[in-house]
């Protein structure tokens with residue numbers, strides 16, 4: 001599991017730890033880890049041309065101390081001081097004592113650099129890069145050097161992943177003590193590149209429950225349901241799928257395709273497109289009547305391609321089993337009926353649907369996904385999976401961490417892939433996973449399946465994503 005903590009918690013943990021250590025010890029640990037990571041990236045330190053972008057805070061301090069270490073190992077290191085009067089004094093003295101030089105012309109040194117360290121701002125940064133830093137950050141990006149962000153790419157919001165202006169784009173980020181939420185959530189995540197965590201001893205001082213977390217293969221492996229000797233199709237769970245309409249018959253097929261690969265023992269399709277479903281999937285059970293007459297299921301998926309069938313949404317929401325609501329279902333749902341449910345509800349909007357549910361602009365939701373997913377989940381008393389470039393999942397209990405899916409790929413931005421996801425997540429609900437786990441495992445498997453399909457050929461179709469789900473399960477169970 002990757003875990004991320006908000007800035008206030010990082011600072012509290014740092015204060016506790018610093019009180020037990022000699023002055024400067026923590027920064028020395030950070031700088032040692034940073035210099036080691038840079039040496040790995042460079043391969044050979046001796047003779048390498050390194051440029052430090054140094055801001056006015058401790059982030060610049062870490063960078064100067066690391067620059068001193070690299071200079072002592074024979075690198076030619078120049079520091080670009082963005083606020084010369086406020087550069088970290090001890091760091092600058094150590095840097096110069098080690099043979100590092102302050103650059104007169106930032107653009108001249110950047111044009112010949114092998115490695116650039118971005119120490120403009122870390123967790124103390126607010127707003128995008130200040131205007132003076134913008135051309136320097138752009139020149140770093142355009143220089144052909146490997147760009148390494150120190151703690152965070154400068155200009156991103158550490159706590160939310162928002163980018164409110166211009167931010168530096170790094171190839172890699174070396175972060176200290178713990179991940180920050182912005183390293184797991186777009187658009188900031190995209191600016192960070194590959195993230196490496198340096199242990200500075202903060203762990204025991206951080207709250208045990210993080211603010212944001214990302215599942216990794218072993219976490220998903222533990223959560224996925226496995227049939228046992230005692231299993232039969234009913235004990236494995238039956239998932240009901242109320243999706244598709246004469247106008248959108250494909251949604252019925254794709255949702256069932258996802259549901260069949262989600263671990264439930266049987267999929268019961270309910271709606272007008274049973275013939276199309278059975279033609280593709282003879283293993284599906286079909287029922288043409290309303291959901292209340294369909295027989296017992298352990299979870300429902302309602303909404304993909306449903307058109308305007310409000311009755312179906314109402315009937316499913318009135319049931320006493322977990323319900324996933326997607327697509328048209330989100331438009332047709334009665335918020336009071338959702339809030340009144342005693343069994344869990346999982347809503348799976350994309351940014352446009354989330355914006356409609358919240359009464360906000362789509363762009364606002366996309367820029368501030370963490371805030372949007374938390375607010376939706378609180379308003380509806382439901383688990384919410386907000387789809388997009390970073391899919392986020394929030395449980396209604398605000399004490400639980402928000403899960404940020406690390407597996408998505410932009411190839412998933414293709415019609416119908418959301419239908420596959422909702423079938424898959426509904427199937428995991430029917431198999432007995434709690435909504436937060438069902439949703440986050442589904443997003444992870446969906447992304448992994450899309451990556452596998454994209455490795456064979458691109459562009460991928462939603463049906464190919466569904467087809468690759470079995471291979472994704474196998475990958476997770478048998479890591480190499």
Ligand SMILES: NC(=O)C1=CN([C@@H]2O[C@H](COP(=O)(O)OP(=O)(O)OC[C@H]3O[C@@H](n4cnc5c(N)ncnc54)[C@H](O)[C@@H]3O)[C@@H](O)[C@H]2O)[C@@H](O)CC1
Nearest residue numbers: 026027030056057058059121122123124125126128130151
């Ligand atoms: N506190 C500690 O013990 C440790 C801190 N560490 C480092 O210290 C950093 C935090 O240091 P600080 O709290 O000094 O904060 P930062 O160095 O992240 O940034 C604060 C400084 O940047 C300026 N600033 C804020 N927003 C800006 C913007 N958009 N553009 C340009 N300048 C801006 C502020 O005026 C302030 O001077 C961490 O990210 C990490 O790199 C590490 O050394 C580990 C230990």
Ligand SMILES: Nc1ncnc2c1ncn2[C@@H]1O[C@H](COP(=O)(O)OP(=O)(O)O)[C@@H](O)[C@H]1O
Nearest residue numbers: 350387388389409410412413415416417418419
């Ligand atoms: N830029 C992107 N990067 C990664 N995943 C994306 C991106 N855009 C969309 N997706 C994913 O693609 C799927 C699309 O679902 P959705 O918007 O419901 O489409 P549809 O209704 O056509 O099925 C979701 O799983 C979403 O997270």
Ligand SMILES: [K+]
Nearest residue numbers: 118121150152
């Ligand atoms: K930085």
